Amino acid sequence: MNTASQPPSGWTIALLGLVRYRVIVILVATLAIAATFVPGFFDARTLSLGLDRAATMGLIAIGLTVVLIAGQLDLSGGAILALSSIAAVGLQGELGQVPAALVGVGVGLVAGAFNALLVVVLRINSLVATLASMLLFRAVCHLITDSRPVSGIDPFFGIPLTQPLVWTLSARVTIFLVLILLLHVWLTRSVVGRNLFAVGSNATSASASGIRSRWYLFGAFVFSGLMAGVAGVTFGVAANTGSPVFGDTIVLTAIAAVVIGGTRLEGGIGSALGTLGGLLTLASLTTAMEYQSVPAYVQDIVTGVILLLLILLDRLTHSKRGVNVSLTALVHRLSRKSAGTQPKEIERTIA
Amino acid sequence: MSDTRLDTTATGVPGTSRVTKANLAARIAPLIGMPLGIVLLLVVGALLSDRFFTLGNLVNVLINISILGVIVVGMALVFITRGLADLSVPATVAVGAILTLGLQPAIGTVPAAIVAILAALAAGCVNGLLIGYARINPVITTLAVSTIVLGIAQWSVGGVIVYGTDKAAQTFLNGRVLGIPIIVIVFLVVAVAGHLMLSRTTLGRWIYAAGSNPDATRASAVPLARTRASAFVLTAGLSGLAGVLLGVTLQTARPGIGIGYEFDAITAVVVGGISLLGGSGSIPRALGGLLFVALLNNILVLQGVPTPVQGIAKGLLIVGAVSLDIYLRRKGGRS
Numbered sequence: 001m002n003t004a005s006q007p008p009s010g011w012t013i014a015l016l017g018l019v020r021y022r023v024i025v026i027l028v029a030t031l032a033i034a035a036t037f038v039p040g041f042f043d044a045r046t047l048s049l050g051l052d053r054a055a056t057m058g059l060i061a062i063g064l065t066v067v068l069i070a071g072q073l074d075l076s077g078g079a080i081l082a083l084s085s086i087a088a089v090g091l092q093g094e095l096g097q098v099p100a101a102l103v104g105v106g107v108g109l110v111a112g113a114f115n116a117l118l119v120v121v122l123r124i125n126s127l128v129a130t131l132a133s134m135l136l137f138r139a140v141c142h143l144i145t146d147s148r149p150v151s152g153i154d155p156f157f158g159i160p161l162t163q164p165l166v167w168t169l170s171a172r173v174t175i176f177l178v179l180i181l182l183l184h185v186w187l188t189r190s191v192v193g194r195n196l197f198a199v200g201s202n203a204t205s206a207s208a209s210g211i212r213s214r215w216y217l218f219g220a221f222v223f224s225g226l227m228a229g230v231a232g233v234t235f236g237v238a239a240n241t242g243s244p245v246f247g248d249t250i251v252l253t254a255i256a257a258v259v260i261g262g263t264r265l266e267g268g269i270g271s272a273l274g275t276l277g278g279l280l281t282l283a284s285l286t287t288a289m290e291y292q293s294v295p296a297y298v299q300d301i302v303t304g305v306i307l308l309l310l311i312l313l314d315r316l317t318h319s320k321r322g323v324n325v326s327l328t329a330l331v332h333r334l335s336r337k338s339a340g341t342q343p344k345e346i347e348r349t350i351a
Numbered sequence: 352m353s354d355t356r357l358d359t360t361a362t363g364v365p366g367t368s369r370v371t372k373a374n375l376a377a378r379i380a381p382l383i384g385m386p387l388g389i390v391l392l393l394v395v396g397a398l399l400s401d402r403f404f405t406l407g408n409l410v411n412v413l414i415n416i417s418i419l420g421v422i423v424v425g426m427a428l429v430f431i432t433r434g435l436a437d438l439s440v441p442a443t444v445a446v447g448a449i450l451t452l453g454l455q456p457a458i459g460t461v462p463a464a465i466v467a468i469l470a471a472l473a474a475g476c477v478n479g480l481l482i483g484y485a486r487i488n489p490v491i492t493t494l495a496v497s498t499i500v501l502g503i504a505q506w507s508v509g510g511v512i513v514y515g516t517d518k519a520a521q522t523f524l525n526g527r528v529l530g531i532p533i534i535v536i537v538f539l540v541v542a543v544a545g546h547l548m549l550s551r552t553t554l555g556r557w558i559y560a561a562g563s564n565p566d567a568t569r570a571s572a573v574p575l576a577r578t579r580a581s582a583f584v585l586t587a588g589l590s591g592l593a594g595v596l597l598g599v600t601l602q603t604a605r606p607g608i609g610i611g612y613e614f615d616a617i618t619a620v621v622v623g624g625i626s627l628l629g630g631s632g633s634i635p636r637a638l639g640g641l642l643f644v645a646l647l648n649n650i651l652v653l654q655g656v657p658t659p660v661q662g663i664a665k666g667l668l669i670v671g672a673v674s675l676d677i678y679l680r681r682k683g684g685r686s
Contacts, residue, residue: 122673122677124670125627127435127436127490131618131669135663135665136667140659143663252494259491297503297505304495305499308495311492312487315485
């Protein structure tokens with residue numbers, strides 16, 4: 001057991017492992033805390049309500065995961081959500097309910113294509129481009145509705161969306177879960193998914209190795225707009241209302257959830273399951289704190305601190321990326337090392 | 352696509368200069384574009400409405416942009432150091448307003464304002480440490496710090512709306528010296544100080560250096576982390592000051608008081624032609640962008656255009672300004 005042959009010490013490995021699986025660690029911790037403080041947290045009804053509220057943000061987060069992996073940012077999700085909710089609910093009288101919903105999703109798709117146009121064709125930085133389109137879409141919402149919410153024709157049409165469909169999961173939660181699992185498979189198993197990571201980590205090199213980087217960026221923004229459209233339609237139809245102020249703070253929280261899930265804003269690193277973990281963490285935290293009637297601003301502090309700690313941890317261990325901390329390697333090391341201890345190595349981890 | 356900026360006047364090859372006529376035009380266009388645009392707006396405004404070109408209306412425009420202008424000075428610094436954007440502005444503005452009005456009864460307006468600005472500066476230091484020294488992405492850092500700081504500010508006053516108790520301070524800020532509103536004077540002092548700092552001091556030169564080529568800057572022994580951090584500290588302090596002005600003039604402060612200021616400041620800086628890539632731009636250009644947006648809004652309001660159209664105009668303006676800037680850069684050989 002010579003340290004020279006094994007540069008990373010046991011403590012380093014433990015820390016790296018912690019960082020690698022931080023989403024799971026933080027999720028289990030929050031669930032444990034939530035279960036202690038909220039009586040019946042794991043009851044079907046509590047879980048179902050908590051998840052149902054997170055579903056809309058989750059759909060936006062799915063789109064954001066793809067955009068962030070591609071190394072870009074999309075601030076316009078909330079405005080697209082409002083726009084497609086207005087389309088899906090406001091057009092019910094003229095088109096019928098199902099076609100109106102489809103139009104709502106289409107609105108999201110077109111809005112996403114508009115973002116893609118700004119970023120890919122006009123080459124505007126995505127932060128500024130989606131800021132501009134956010135202002136634009138929001139203004140269009142106010143213009144076509146005269147700043148008043150619109151109501152649908154039949155309040156019972158959207159109810160099935162919030163009713164339990166599979167076991168205790170409501171229809172929109174099911175949609176969200178299916179989509180995020182599909183995204184996971186797509187990101188990890190398909191060539192297109194792998195190429196997306198390449199584009200995100202270095203678009204120029206990706207182009208040099210034959211990947212059409214600009215088309216991937218275009219696709220990422222269209223996908224994000226589509227997801228915001230789906231979120232807007234489900235949210236609007238379920239509430240039987242379309243409003244120009246829907247989703248005004250949703251994007252920043254969704255970005256927080258995606259980043260807590262381990263996706264990096266610099267692009268090239270991220271996962272769909274991580275996003276799911278980040279969302280569940282935020283959802284269970286919110287539920288737990290609301291049951292304890294913790295004021296909203298304290299909830300904000302807690303969310304902010306968790307976000308900050310996680311990105312700081314990620315940054316601190318960034319230089320030690322080469323160390324193998326996959327689950328099998330960890331188990332292997334633990335079983336080998338259980339005999340000897342190395343107390344002196346603690347200092348190295350801190351430095 | 353490359354981030355490096357080349358000096359187009361010298362190619363390094365003796366005897367050749369890349370300053371051609373077309374090149375020169377493309378280089379001058381951004382310099383005269385903004386003043387020309389503002390003059391154009393003034394003419395259009397005067398033609399469309401006889402109320403536009405009155406002293407009263409133009410002073411109103413100045414008063415309206417003064418508070419935002421203080422923030423724009425800071426945001427321009429962040430842009431020039433290639434710090435992307437500071438999204439914690441709403442939180443620091445709220446801290447400035449809430450603490451000033453909250454502490455007013457206990458310690459008086461001026462000490463309360465100083466405490467408020469110091470608190471905002473503290474938030475800026477957290478931003479600066481994380482972005483400059485720990486080198487975390489500015490967008491996510493300022494977002495996280497924003498939620499924390501705003502939460503603490505609300506906590507400290509119990510999460511309610513705070514009302515002012517010192518009418519004298521409000522009267523003072525709304526008063527005029529030699530016909531110029533005090534609030535405009537504060538804004539002009541900040542703008543001139545910011546401009547002199549950026550163009551005449553070492554820190555100013557470091558800010559340009561940090562934005563144009565971070566690696567070369569670090570290699571030339573410029574304290575890159577400190578420079579980048581200082582941009583965020585200054586922005587937070589100025590946002591705090593803006594919050595103080597806002598709180599005192601309105602005599603109420605709610606937690607959401609600063610929402611929208613971050614995007615408005617970014618809009619002004621971007622319309623002023625300052626790129627997110629950093630390394631170029633100046634305070635006058637950012638303030639030119641601010642004035643342009645404000646005059647456009649004023650004309651739309653005087654024409655009785657519905658409010659949402661102003662949002663559309665603002666969005667299109669950003670897209671237009673940035674596309675034009677990118678086009679000119681490429682034409683000027685500074686791709």
